[in-house]
Amino acid sequence: MSVSQFKNFRDCEAKTMAKLSGEYKEPSSNAMLVGSYVHAAFESDEDFAAFIEENNGAIFKARGGKYSDFETADNMIEALKNDSFALFAMDGDKEIIYTAHLWGMDWKIKVDSINHSRKTFSDLKTTQDLHKRYWSEKYDGWVSFIEAWDYVLQMAVYRRVLQENLGETYTPYIVAVTKETPPNKAVIHFDESRFDFEYEYLEMKMERVFQVKKGDVKPVRCNKCDYCRATKKLKDTIEVGELIYE
Ligand SMILES: [Zn+2]
Incomplete structure (x- = not known):
């Protein structure tokens, strides 16, 4: 179990089980890649260089320069690197x-x-x-x-x-x-x-997470996430109030 898996179970049991079984693969998001880029910048110069090398196509435009998300990320990295208190807080293994x-x-x-x-x-x-x-x-x-x-x-x-x-x-x-x-x-x-x-x-x-993960109970669909939307089959109408209250 990891914190993100626990959060996934709380968000949508059906999606999490489908991901764990390999039935569903989550499309990778650019926001996640940008987050990893910022993290890599504070690991070590070698880690950061390796990350850029590995994700070259997502970071750099064919005609040169970085995509705007990564230019923003560079500003974020700079903002922290220029702040000695932030660096102090991040100091460690x-x-x-x-x-x-x-x-x-x-x-x-x-x-x-x-x-x-x-x-x-x-x-x-x-x-x-x-x-x-x-x-x-x-x-x-x-x-x-x-x-x-x-x-x-x-x-x-x-x-x-x-x-x-x-x-x-x-x-x-x-x-x-x-x-x-x-x-x-x-x-x-x-x-x-x-x-x-x-x-x-x-x-x-x-x-509850334990029971769902073991397969003792049927995972509940949230009917809102990407997985539930993609696999949704309508069977009945819903009342107006159900749109904002479950
Ligand atoms: Zn769902």
């Missing part, structure tokens, strides 16, 4: 993998940056706008991009997996940079009480 058995399953995490002398770790996130508000069913209210993309849950899981491995509590930070011109940026910390909510949430939801 890069892309380290840890595993632990938690909530009934084996978890695997990859930490963007971990600093053992400070007992901190950080994750780099690219986003549209630091201050945008999103409606959340999970939190039953308006939330920031951090909660909307379940980054609190991610940090909570990482913190627990690290506790299992290192016997100590490491403090998480998110280093965020926006796609705006010029980019906005922030180093974000978490009130401790936020993690308890996520552990309770995991406790509550893992049983």
